[in-house]
Amino acid sequence: MSDSAEVLVIGGGSTGTGIARDLAMRGLDVTLVEKGNLTHGTTGRMHGLLHSGGRYAVSDQASATECIEENRVLRDIAAHCVEMTGGLFVQRPEDDDEYFQEKLEGCRECGIPAEVLSGEEAREMEPYLAKDVKRAIRVPDGAIDPFRLCVANAASAEEHGARIETHAEVIDVLVEDGEVVGLEVKHDSGPGKREHHTPGETEKLYADYVVNASGAWAGQIGDMAGVDVAVRPSKGVMTIMNTRQVDTVVNRCRPKGDADIIVPHETAAILGTTDEEVEDPDEYPEEQWEVDMMIDTLSELVPILQEARTIRSFWGVRPLYEPPGTGTTDPTDITRDFFLLDHEDRDDLPGMTSIVGGKFTTYRMMAEKISDHVCEKFGITAECRTADEPLPGSDDFSILRDYMDEFGLRSPIGRRSVQRLGSRADEVLKTGEPNPVICECEAVTRAEFADAVEGSGSDLNAARIRTRASMGNCQGGFCAHRMANELAPKYEAEVVRTALDELYQERWKGQRHALWGDQLSQAMLNYALHATTMNRDRDPARTGASVDFSAFDGGPTEPGEAGADASAAATDGGSLREDESRQEGR
Numbered sequence: 001m002s003d004s005a006e007v008l009v010i011g012g013g014s015t016g017t018g019i020a021r022d023l024a025m026r027g028l029d030v031t032l033v034e035k036g037n038l039t040h041g042t043t044g045r046m047h048g049l050l051h052s053g054g055r056y057a058v059s060d061q062a063s064a065t066e067c068i069e070e071n072r073v074l075r076d077i078a079a080h081c082v083e084m085t086g087g088l089f090v091q092r093p094e095d096d097d098e099y100f101q102e103k104l105e106g107c108r109e110c111g112i113p114a115e116v117l118s119g120e121e122a123r124e125m126e127p128y129l130a131k132d133v134k135r136a137i138r139v140p141d142g143a144i145d146p147f148r149l150c151v152a153n154a155a156s157a158e159e160h161g162a163r164i165e166t167h168a169e170v171i172d173v174l175v176e177d178g179e180v181v182g183l184e185v186k187h188d189s190g191p192g193k194r195e196h197h198t199p200g201e202t203e204k205l206y207a208d209y210v211v212n213a214s215g216a217w218a219g220q221i222g223d224m225a226g227v228d229v230a231v232r233p234s235k236g237v238m239t240i241m242n243t244r245q246v247d248t249v250v251n252r253c254r255p256k257g258d259a260d261i262i263v264p265h266e267t268a269a270i271l272g273t274t275d276e277e278v279e280d281p282d283e284y285p286e287e288q289w290e291v292d293m294m295i296d297t298l299s300e301l302v303p304i305l306q307e308a309r310t311i312r313s314f315w316g317v318r319p320l321y322e323p324p325g326t327g328t329t330d331p332t333d334i335t336r337d338f339f340l341l342d343h344e345d346r347d348d349l350p351g352m353t354s355i356v357g358g359k360f361t362t363y364r365m366m367a368e369k370i371s372d373h374v375c376e377k378f379g380i381t382a383e384c385r386t387a388d389e390p391l392p393g394s395d396d397f398s399i400l401r402d403y404m405d406e407f408g409l410r411s412p413i414g415r416r417s418v419q420r421l422g423s424r425a426d427e428v429l430k431t432g433e434p435n436p437v438i439c440e441c442e443a444v445t446r447a448e449f450a451d452a453v454e455g456s457g458s459d460l461n462a463a464r465i466r467t468r469a470s471m472g473n474c475q476g477g478f479c480a481h482r483m484a485n486e487l488a489p490k491y492e493a494e495v496v497r498t499a500l501d502e503l504y505q506e507r508w509k510g511q512r513h514a515l516w517g518d519q520l521s522q523a524m525l526n527y528a529l530h531a532t533t534m535n536r537d538r539d540p541a542r543t544g545a546s547v548d549f550s551a552f553d554g555g556p557t558e559p560g561e562a563g564a565d566a567s568a569a570a571t572d573g574g575s576l577r578e579d580e581s582r583q584e585g586r
């Protein structure tokens, strides 16, 4: 048997990047292909909860036990991605006492530290909890940054020799003589780092083994190989609030249901979620009532949410899987466990295994299991080291505290940069150049942003997920153009504009579901800044149509006067008169 193997991993989410890292650390030659950016799928659209296991302590104790084990591992190896906020399972007067007791006992049976707090003690921890909250169970839930974690896994895989190809979509699985021998991928630009306006190409990649870690899309890859992988995608909505209304993960202590978790995440709080089976992981309705339900229901726990500003909403799709024949109709009943489908054993198709189901919190354990499986195929005996070896940035976490002292980092900007970069702070921030702030909301400086651009080519969305720039309160209003500016002069103006447009679209996507109250004002301000002052709305002055300047110049009008008709009011540069010819030089 050979002591090395070339392995192709499909999917740049937590599972795929975790597998790529593990296999590369064991000495295998790995290429990972991802159709979008890293975290493009479910991993970039989750709640950010590092489970203690408390959530599953009654319904699924095996998962609960795995969660607490991995919770401890991730605190060690990914310290710069985790914030140990702690968590509360909160009981309202109408919630069942018996269930509260079952939860407490379940936690203890699974080895999850759990302590009961009175309503008063819980409110001392979280002052915005509803006044009538009866009591709570305290558990070690945390918040985790999925973007930073995946990038760190991919970076570590690269350090161990792996090739990571983003914007490389698998369009075919190559099968020869009844065996999977590789993949055909379509590069958006490249191969290599993404650069807009660089033509893409298709490439055939051959390998000894293929791992299908494409999550909710695993069925599509299965179809390409001619095997059935019956994933049951289930969507969930999350709504981001403008500040951290809570500093602890707040869960409702009742059997699993919709809208029962609030996760404090960086500068915001994320409300979630729902669980509804969908046909297609790309095409499903995103509805306003789902957002309303998040706010209304979770306000029963934290009433101030009713008054808070919602900055955006997003949906993710769980890659749930159930072995054939189980026949569960309710998606909330489908196990959160993961399954390894060896297509040689299952379908008589050697050369490929799919991994489906699971949770973000247990991604490393899933990666270990599948890497063991691949190594066994090739008779490779190298041990898994991912539970012990820190991810890049978490190598020596005491460095963070040292930096805080050394630089007197009370400033939120310095503090947050160092928190994000962890042990890479020195390498990235010690620059002789001026280091202005690019994104105020998330406290991202030029040095940190330049480091991200280094890793992501002209792709501003990829730089965004590495730094969080444009993910805060203004949603890119005050920083998107500065981010774009950082691409110059390395990239041509047209490349920079396209990258900026793409970033705008991504930011806009989530705000569409939050257009009321203060967020509507913020969105209109962003529109005014970008669309009108930078002409991103293709103002008539550029397109050749004419502008009714009198709509601006007529001064305030009284109801009933000419020009007071709201439907004729200029909102974005004046109303257009198609019959007027444009007056050049005006």
Ligand SMILES: Cc1cc2nc3c(=O)[nH]c(=O)nc-3n(C[C@H](O)[C@H](O)[C@H](O)COP(=O)(O)OP(=O)(O)OC[C@H]3O[C@@H](n4cnc5c(N)ncnc54)[C@H](O)[C@@H]3O)c2cc1C
Pocket: 010, 011, 012, 013, 014, 015, 016, 033, 034, 035, 036, 038, 039, 040, 041, 042, 043, 044, 045, 046, 047, 048, 049, 050, 051, 168, 169, 170, 171, 213, 214, 215, 216, 217, 234, 235, 236, 237, 238, 272, 273, 274, 315, 316, 317, 318, 319, 357, 358, 359, 360, 361, 362
């Ligand atoms: C609403 C919601 C909330 C959640 N909250 C939590 C939580 O708080 N904590 C927790 O532990 N778990 C949570 N989860 C579960 C967790 O997010 C997922 O289990 C996990 O992110 C799945 O990761 P993955 O890598 O398997 O899949 P993905 O992240 O989806 O990765 C698969 C990748 O494959 C790529 N791909 C697909 N087709 C192709 C192709 N043809 N070619 C190339 N690439 C392809 C996709 O673009 C995608 O990036 C949540 C899930 C949802 C839906």
